[in-house]
Every structure is written in C-alpha cells, then in structure tokens.
Amino acid sequence: MRRFISGNDAFAEGVRLARPHVISAYPITPQTTVVEALSSMVEDGRLQAEYLHVESEHSALSAAMGASATGARTFTATSSQGLLYMAECLTYVAGGRFPVVMMNANRALALPWNIYGDQRDSLALLDHGWIQLYVQDNQEALDAALMAFAIAEDSRVSLPFMVNLDGFALTHTYEPVDVPDQAAADEFLPPYVTANKFDFDHPVSLGYSAGPEFNRYYAHAHHRDMVAAESVIDEVEERFAARFGRRYPGLVEAYRCDDAETVLVTLGSIAGLVRDVVDELRAEGRPVGLLRIRYMRPFPAAAIAEALRGASAVGVLEKDISYGAEGTVFTNVLSALARRGSVPPVRDFIGGLGGDDITREQIRDAFAELERAAAGEQYVDPVMFLGGAA
Amino acid sequence: MSVNARTMSDDELFYGHKACPGCGGALVVRQALKVLGKDAVAALPAGCMSATGFNFPQLAFANNAMITPFAATASVLSGIEAGLRAQGIKPDGCTVVGFAGDGGTADIGLQALSGAIDRNDDVLYFCYDNEAYMNTGIQRSSETPFGASTTTTPAGPSHPGCVTGKKDLFAMVAAQGIPYAATASIGYPNDLLKKVEKARDIRGTRFIHVMAPCPVGWGFPSSDTIALGKGIVDCGLWYLAEYEDGRFTLNRDPGRFASVADHLRSQSRYRALTDADIVTIEAHRDQVWQRLRQRCSCESS
Ligand SMILES: Cc1ncc(C[n+]2csc(CCOP(=O)(O)OP(=O)(O)O)c2C)c(N)n1
Ligand code: SF4
Ligand SMILES: [Mg+2]
Numbered sequence: 001m002r003r004f005i006s007g008n009d010a011f012a013e014g015v016r017l018a019r020p021h022v023i024s025a026y027p028i029t030p031q032t033t034v035v036e037a038l039s040s041m042v043e044d045g046r047l048q049a050e051y052l053h054v055e056s057e058h059s060a061l062s063a064a065m066g067a068s069a070t071g072a073r074t075f076t077a078t079s080s081q082g083l084l085y086m087a088e089c090l091t092y093v094a095g096g097r098f099p100v101v102m103m104n105a106n107r108a109l110a111l112p113w114n115i116y117g118d119q120r121d122s123l124a125l126l127d128h129g130w131i132q133l134y135v136q137d138n139q140e141a142l143d144a145a146l147m148a149f150a151i152a153e154d155s156r157v158s159l160p161f162m163v164n165l166d167g168f169a170l171t172h173t174y175e176p177v178d179v180p181d182q183a184a185a186d187e188f189l190p191p192y193v194t195a196n197k198f199d200f201d202h203p204v205s206l207g208y209s210a211g212p213e214f215n216r217y218y219a220h221a222h223h224r225d226m227v228a229a230e231s232v233i234d235e236v237e238e239r240f241a242a243r244f245g246r247r248y249p250g251l252v253e254a255y256r257c258d259d260a261e262t263v264l265v266t267l268g269s270i271a272g273l274v275r276d277v278v279d280e281l282r283a284e285g286r287p288v289g290l291l292r293i294r295y296m297r298p299f300p301a302a303a304i305a306e307a308l309r310g311a312s313a314v315g316v317l318e319k320d321i322s323y324g325a326e327g328t329v330f331t332n333v334l335s336a337l338a339r340r341g342s343v344p345p346v347r348d349f350i351g352g353l354g355g356d357d358i359t360r361e362q363i364r365d366a367f368a369e370l371e372r373a374a375a376g377e378q379y380v381d382p383v384m385f386l387g388g389a390a
Numbered sequence: 391m392s393v394n395a396r397t398m399s400d401d402e403l404f405y406g407h408k409a410c411p412g413c414g415g416a417l418v419v420r421q422a423l424k425v426l427g428k429d430a431v432a433a434l435p436a437g438c439m440s441a442t443g444f445n446f447p448q449l450a451f452a453n454n455a456m457i458t459p460f461a462a463t464a465s466v467l468s469g470i471e472a473g474l475r476a477q478g479i480k481p482d483g484c485t486v487v488g489f490a491g492d493g494g495t496a497d498i499g500l501q502a503l504s505g506a507i508d509r510n511d512d513v514l515y516f517c518y519d520n521e522a523y524m525n526t527g528i529q530r531s532s533e534t535p536f537g538a539s540t541t542t543t544p545a546g547p548s549h550p551g552c553v554t555g556k557k558d559l560f561a562m563v564a565a566q567g568i569p570y571a572a573t574a575s576i577g578y579p580n581d582l583l584k585k586v587e588k589a590r591d592i593r594g595t596r597f598i599h600v601m602a603p604c605p606v607g608w609g610f611p612s613s614d615t616i617a618l619g620k621g622i623v624d625c626g627l628w629y630l631a632e633y634e635d636g637r638f639t640l641n642r643d644p645g646r647f648a649s650v651a652d653h654l655r656s657q658s659r660y661r662a663l664t665d666a667d668i669v670t671i672e673a674h675r676d677q678v679w680q681r682l683r684q685r686c687s688c689e690s691s
C-alpha cells in the first residue's frame with residue numbers, strides 16, 4: 001500500500017512488519033514520533049509486542065539486551081544524547097552478540113544544545129561494535145527496518161544493527177512510501193533462531209568475562225563476523241529485491257563515478273541533493289560523481305577504493321567533525337584509499353552541523369574546489385567548514 | 391512447605407566461584423538460588439559476584455545467568471522477563487532474579503531499580519550489602535556506615551572514616567509501593583530463606599536487602615562471617631523487617647541490644663573510632679530504631 005508518511009512513521013511500519021517481541025525505548029527529539037507510532041500500534045493491537053516503558057536510554061538498551069538473551073526479537077530507538085547515554089550498553093550488546101535493532105535519529109550533540117540533525121552522535125560511536133547503516137529516504141528507512149533484522153539475526157552475523165535516519169530531514173519529512181503487506185514481510189523475514197540464548201534444559205552463562213588469555217578470540221570473532229556481514233547484506237538485499245522488487249546497491253552506492261574525475265563522498269539524506277548537483281554539472285560537461293556510503297560498519301573499504309579508482313580528486317561531505325583532527329568519514333575514506341596504495345588530492349567538507357543547511361551552491365563550490373585540487377592547486381588544510389569559519 | 395537451614399536443597403547452583411573464603415555475598419547468591427531452583431534466570435552487574443562467578447571458562451552458575459552493565463541490573467531483569475513472557479516460554483516457577491551489590495543498587499543502579507518497581511515488573515532483586523565497593527578495592531558507597539574506614543574515606547587525623555550513614559533503601563522501595571520488600575542478614579539464615587521463599591511466590595517486583603559481611607573489606611577473620619552477620623543485627627546496626635501489602639513488620643526486635651562497641655571493635659575498618667564516636671553511633675542507632683518501631687508492627691521481641 002502506498003502512503004504519504006514521515007521517515008519515523010515509515011520506520012515504525014517496518015518495525016511493525018518485523019513483529020518484534022519486545023520494544024524498549026525512551027523518548028528524545030527527533031526520535032519521539034517513531035516510539036509514539038509503535039506505542040499506538042501496540043495499544044490498538046496492530047503489533048503484538050511487550051513495550052517496556054523504561055526510565056532512561058541506559059535502561060532501554062540494557063533491557064533490550066536482557067530480552068534478546070531470551071531469544072526475543074528486540075527493538076529500540078534513540079538519538080543524540082540518548083545514544084551517548086546508551087554508549088556503555090552498546091558494547092555489552094555487541095560483545096554479547098545480541099542482534100538488537102536500533103533506529104537512531106541523527107542529531108547534534110550538546111553543548112551548545114541543539115535538537116537538529118547532524119551525524120556526530122552515531123559517528124562518535126562507530127567503534128562500539130554495531131553495524132551502522134545510513135539511509136537516504138523514507139522508503140529506504142522502512143525497507144532497512146525489515147532488512148536490519150534479517151542481517152543482524154543471521155547466524156553468520158549475530159550483531160546489533162543501528163539504522164541511522166537524518167534528524168528532521170528524514171524523521172519528520174513526508175514522502176510517498178510503499179508499505180508492504182504482512183504476509184510478504186513474514187515470507188521475507190524468518191523468525192529469529194539462535195543458540196545464543198538462555199536454555200532451560202541446558203542452562204548457560206551469557207555475557208561472562210574473559211581474561212587476557214581468551215579476550216582476543218572474542219574480539220577476533222566479532223571482527224570476522226562484522227566483515228562477513230558484507231556478503232550477508234548482499235544476500236539479504238537480493239532476497240529483498242526478489243520479494244519486493246526494490247533493489248538496494250549494497251554497502252555503497254556509486255552514482256556516475258565510472259568516468260568521474262572528481263567525486264564527492266557522503267552519507268544519508270544529503271546524497272539526494274548532491275545527486276542533483278552531479279546531474280547539473282554533468283549537463284555542463286563536467287565529469288563529476290557521487291559516492292554514497294550506506295554502511296559505515298562493516299566499512300566497505302574495497303568498494304570505496306574501487307568506486308574512486310579513476311578519480312583525480314576526492315572530497316568527503318560530512319555532518320561531523322572529530323575536533324582537532326578531521327571528519328570521521330574522511331579518516332575512514334582516506335584509510336580505504338591508502339589501503340589501495342594511492343591517495344589522490346583530497347578535501348574534507350564539514351557542513352550541516354546542528355541542522356545547518358547544506359546548499360546547492362555549497363555543493364557546487366565543493367566540486368569546483370575538487371576540480372582545482374585535481375588540477376594541482378596546493379592547499380594547507382584539507383578540512384574546510386562549509387559556510388565559512390567562526 | 392517452608393525452607394530452612396535443615397530442609398534446604400543440597401543442589402548447588404552457584405559453586406566453583408572465586409569469591410574469597412568467608413564471603414557473605416556468595417552465601418546470599420548460593421542460598422537464594424537453592425530456594426529459587428534451577429529455572430531461575432539470574433542477572434548480575436559488575437561487582438564481586440560477577441567478577442568471581444563469570445570467569446570464562448570457570449563459569450559458576452548452574453542455572454541461566456548473565457552479566458549486566460553496572461547500573462543495569464533491574465533493567466536487564468525487566469528485559470529478560472519481558473522477553474520470556476512475550477515468547478510464552480517462561481517456565482512455571484521461573485524466577486527472574488538479580489544479585490547486585492550495595493554500590494550497584496543504592497548508587498549507580500538506583501534509577502533502574504526504581505524504574506522496575508514503577509512498572510511493577512515481575513522480578514526479584516537482591517542487594518547483597520557488604521557496605522562498600524569491594525570489587526574495586528573497598529571504596530565508599532552510600533551504604534558504607536558512619537565511621538568505617540574505606541580506601542576513599544581513609545581513617546586519618548581529621549576523620550575516623552566515612553562521615554555519612556547508610557542510605558535507607560528499604561524505606562525508599564517501600565515508598566514506591568513495591569509488592570514485597572525485606573531486609574535480612576546471612577547471619578540469620580532461616581529468616582533469609584523464609585523471605586526468599588515468600589518473595590519467590592509473590593508476583594510483581596520484590597526486593598530483599600541482605601547484610602553480607604566481607605572479611606576483606608571489613609577486616610575480620612574469614613571464619614567469623616556468620617557471627618558478624620548475626621552480631622550486626624544483635625547490636626542493632628542492622629535489622630530484619632518486611633514490607634508487604636503496605637504494612638511494615640519488624641521480624642526481630644532485640645529489645646536490649648548487644649554491645650555496639652564489641653561488634654565494631656571486631657573489625658579493622660573501625661580501628662580509628664574513639665569512644666565518643668561509638669556513643670554517636672549508638673545514638674544514631676537509637677534514632678533509627680525509634681523510626682523503625684514507629685513504622686513497624688512487631689512480629690516478635
Ligand atoms: C559504569 C561503571 N562504573 C564503574 C565500574 C567499576 N566497578 C566495578 S565493580 C564496582 C564496585 C561494585 O560495588 P558493589 O556494587 O557494592 O559490589 P561489590 O563489589 O561490593 O560486591 C565498581 C565501582 C564499572 N564496572 N562500571
Ligand atoms: S572482597 Fe569481600 S565481597 Fe568481594 S569476594 Fe571477597 S569477601 Fe566477597
Ligand atoms: Mg559492595
């Protein structure tokens with residue numbers, strides 16, 4: 001059924017179709033409407049789940065972990081300070097290999113206090129062992145909700161999954177969205193089956209401690225399975241396309257990159273505007289491209305290097321900054337290029353902080369900057385704040 | 391059928407752990423699980439019991455059990471209970487049970503505990519109280535009593551030790567209208583076992599605050615744990631009570647207290663107390679008991 005709904009509503013529909021057993025969440029703008037929507041679904045019986053009214057995000061995620069340890073399909077949602085408040089529990093859930101699915105509404109971090117969208121929250125927690133997906137529109141949000149459970153719960157993966165939606169730009173913006181019917185969703189998403197749960201016939205300890213002599217085995221298995229998630233993502237997207245007719249491009253989406261001389265790499269909803277600008281510039285005869293990273297973890301280093309193979313200058317456009325260094329996406333992209341063995345001139349465009357607009361003009365300027373870099377113009381600092389410095 | 395020290399099960403569900411000899415906390419976990427049985431699902435936060443019970447490959451629980459973040463005992467319990475119920479797989483007689491230290495309960499875990507009581511989730515929460523953060527090396531908690539020297543309230547020229555008193559968790563959980571709350575001590579095992587059995591059979595949130603002496607942190611020989619657990623009740627520095635259906639009951643009113651000085655002097659954590667400090671402690675004890683007696687109807691004396 002086609003409906004005109006917000007990103008949060010679309011995500012809530014996806015979660016409903018996934019039939020979680022337990023939802024445990026605490027409200028924070030701009031995530032609130034997703035938990036409100038799920039609460040009404042539980043209230044009117046459209047969704048049969050236990051909804052836990054926890055008193056904080058720390059409890060939201062730790063309760064989700066407890067539920068997941070019983071073999072329950074489990075969902076939570078948060079944003080910004082709430083995500084940071086969960087930070088401790090993120091590593092418990094990931095290390096315990098509990099495939100909890102979370103929606104994070106990307107939002108700035110205090111101080112200065114700010115409720116609007118940027119990606120500093122999730123990017124600050126990139127190393128906490130979760131799969132991280134950044135979606136571009138509301139349809140992708142709904143579809144990601146369904147696919148997230150399939151990927152996270154796959155026994156080759158068994159890792160928690162964070163789906164990131166840009167605060168307001170997606171969470172509160174309305175778009176036409178195709179909402180699948182329950183029968184199709186049930187066919188696509190099998191029940192969660194796992195050995196990583198309490199067992200009353202053969203009781204187990206879960207989430208114990210492992211000293212120096214064993215710790216690396218757990219760390220290595222975690223890393224190995226995160227890497228293995230790459231092929232599971234492809235498989236699940238293939239199955240999704242077969243069932244619903246919508247095909248997703250895997251861990252990255254390369255747009256007009258094949259013969260591009262300059263490429264802008266970005267995440268999330270801003271990719272839509274960059275795509276428009278790419279088309280404009282292409283119409284002017286300028287060979288530019290867009291690389292949208294969908295998954296920051298597992299990090300698609302090889303796919304990024306491959307997509308940027310022909311580029312003579314690469315820019316990253318990102319809504320975050322690791323103070324005193326550079327944007328986190330930039331660091332990761334440079335690592336992908338360095339692994340390949342050659343790094344072209346690069347620029348890091350920091351924009352959209354605290355909900356600041358990233359304009360069409362700024363994106364055009366960014367491409368112009370990349371063209372100058374490709375032509376050999378020197379620069380002192382590759383990190384540039386869009387709209388100018390303080 | 392009522393469980394007591396003679397009739398309790400020989401089945402061990404918590405053994406092979408690394409707790410120190412004479413550990414009071416380990417006795418709480420062991421005895422409680424004997425009453426709750428093998429279908430109990432246990433959650434333990436950071437603290438001595440998880441640090442000594444969950445060392446892969448030396449895993450000490452014979453029932454289902456898991457570690458939780460330090461602050462998250464109660465919320466993990468809520469999640470476990472919800473998960474079992476939502477899937478319809480909770481066995482009859484399965485108790486979802488937490489064992490957290492005084493720090494994990496009265497300090498960092500208080501918010502999650504309050505949340506669980508607020509929702510009246512069907513979980514049983516034990517606070518084993520050894521009156522300090524023992525696992526990290528005997529630092530002060532809000533359950534450390536006045537005068538106890540800890541590594542963060544060291545006895546010195548200005549203070550004999552901790553200058554604050556014990557946070558009244560029992561009153562706090564009762565104020566939320568919890569279905570069942572009790573205090574107990576491992577020095578009075580029959581009272582403890584009876585309370586565990588009662589709590590097991592009540593639905594909704596239950597809370598039992600158990601005094602659990604720690605030879606290492608308190609400074610007494612490991613053979614004296616039970617004696618200390620009894621002595622602290624007999625001298626009135628701890629008490630055995632229940633809160634049920636909105637009513638407080640004092641299970642044991644010693645009438646005349648045993649000597650506080652003798653009790654305190656048997657522990658090196660009180661080494662710096664002066665006689666005047668002991669008089670202060672006695673006066674405070676008397677105030678606490680006045681309040682307790684007002685609050686409680688006496689079961690026995
Ligand atoms: C968030 C967090 N803060 C601090 C710690 C360090 N820590 C681990 S156990 C502990 C003390 C536990 O004290 P208590 O709850 O009284 O249990 P006990 O060790 O006395 O049994 C502390 C401070 C931690 N693990 N996690
Ligand atoms: S330090 Fe105390 S509480 Fe901790 S294991 Fe040893 S005796 Fe038990
Ligand atoms: Mg303690």
